[in-house]
Amino acid sequence: MSQQKPAAGMESKCPITSALEVFGDKWSLVILRDIFFKGKNHYREFLASPEGISTNILASRLKKLEAEGLIDKRPDEANLSSYLYTLTDKGKNLLPLLLEIVKWSARYNPQPHAGDNIIAGAPARLLERYEEDREQLIEEVLGALE
Amino acid sequence: MSQQKPAAGMESKCPITSALEVFGDKWSLVILRDIFFKGKNHYREFLASPEGISTNILASRLKKLEAEGLIDKRPDEANLSSYLYTLTDKGKNLLPLLLEIVKWSARYNPQPHAGDNIIAGAPARLLERYEEDREQLIEEVLGALE
DNA sequence: ACTCCCACTTGTGTTTTGCAAGTGCTTGCG
DNA sequence: CGCAAGCACTTGCAAAACACAAGTGGGAGT
Numbered sequence: 001m002s003q004q005k006p007a008a009g010m011e012s013k014c015p016i017t018s019a020l021e022v023f024g025d026k027w028s029l030v031i032l033r034d035i036f037f038k039g040k041n042h043y044r045e046f047l048a049s050p051e052g053i054s055t056n057i058l059a060s061r062l063k064k065l066e067a068e069g070l071i072d073k074r075p076d077e078a079n080l081s082s083y084l085y086t087l088t089d090k091g092k093n094l095l096p097l098l099l100e101i102v103k104w105s106a107r108y109n110p111q112p113h114a115g116d117n118i119i120a121g122a123p124a125r126l127l128e129r130y131e132e133d134r135e136q137l138i139e140e141v142l143g144a145l146e
Numbered sequence: 147m148s149q150q151k152p153a154a155g156m157e158s159k160c161p162i163t164s165a166l167e168v169f170g171d172k173w174s175l176v177i178l179r180d181i182f183f184k185g186k187n188h189y190r191e192f193l194a195s196p197e198g199i200s201t202n203i204l205a206s207r208l209k210k211l212e213a214e215g216l217i218d219k220r221p222d223e224a225n226l227s228s229y230l231y232t233l234t235d236k237g238k239n240l241l242p243l244l245l246e247i248v249k250w251s252a253r254y255n256p257q258p259h260a261g262d263n264i265i266a267g268a269p270a271r272l273l274e275r276y277e278e279d280r281e282q283l284i285e286e287v288l289g290a291l292e
Numbered sequence: 293a294c295t296c297c298c299a300c301t302t303g304t305g306t307t308t309t310g311c312a313a314g315t316g317c318t319t320g321c322g
Numbered sequence: 323c324g325c326a327a328g329c330a331c332t333t334g335c336a337a338a339a340c341a342c343a344a345g346t347g348g349g350a351g352t
Contacts, residue, residue: 015247015248015252017176020172020176025308026170026309033162047330054309055311057309058330059331080319081329082318083329093253098162104165104240105164193299200342201299202341203340226350227298
């Protein structure tokens with residue numbers, strides 16, 4: 001079920017192409033960002049993101065991300081009528097990629113000033129730390145997910 | 147500063163969202179990959195990639211990438227009826243991001259064996275070098291673009 | 293002048309996405 | 323219990339993006 005294999009008879013693909021098949025769409029990385037940097041875990045929280053993902057697209061993306069093994073879905077013990085979406089190791093290992101995106105974007109697509117989230121709100125400090133001590137920053141962000 | 151709610155039509159965007167608006171589609175990174183790793187520079191070369199991009203989509207992506215300042219378009223001095231598409235500095239600085247994708251993909255989406263391109267063909271060696279001496283690898287790939 | 297090659301554009305059908313509304317299960321409350 | 327409210331979706335339909343095939347116009351070669 002969680003096994004990912006190249007379809008039979010399929011041309012072998014380059015790493016970039018196969019990665020794009022997993023998260024190379026408009027919404028997957030936004031969802032992962034919400035988990036990594038905003039501490040979101042619920043369907044309703046992803047829906048509330050300012051980008052405004054549609055309910056059907058969100059549902060299908062969560063299903064796909066789970067099928068690809070990037071996230072796990074389980075009942076929320078604290079609220080039995082809802083579910084928790086959390087990163088698997090495979091998903092967590094996308095953090096360096098996300099940080100490279102933030103780094104590039106901070107350099108070339110500077111934003112005026114944003115409010116209430118770690119990456120939009122404090123990219124400069126985050127990136128400073130990224131340059132200084134990348135590994136520890138990664139550990140720290142991952143630690144905050146628990 | 148005061149926290150700013152996303153006002154109608156003018157919400158401040160996070161670095162990830164704004165980056166995805168630039169290259170977060172099915173084809174942009176494939177085109178950039180062709181330039182970075184396959185040394186391609188012509189419309190017809192991008193068209194010949196095994197992924198099979200459509201002519202209209204390729205044209206629109208090249209236009210968009212140029213508009214975003216990731217690539218330059220200029221006449222090919224060696225063949226005046228065609229154009230060269232080359233990376234700008236802004237585009238070149240996406241290399242670390244591409245390499246992170248390759249790294250993640252090599253780890254979690256392993257490919258059997260591929261033929262004739264640097265990343266699909268020799269990801270292991272490339273990534274070994276990435277771990278050992280990231281900066282020099284980046285310099286080297288960029289140097290090969292000249 | 294005629295034919296290639298080249299970088300596109302145009303037209304048409306299909307797939308993906310966006311939006312609004314609805315569904316079914318669960319929970320809290322009188 | 324009965325009922326409303328919250329939750330995670332699903333469904334139906336319109337709009338947009340995309341794939342595919344064909345065509346266009348300019349330049350170069352012969």
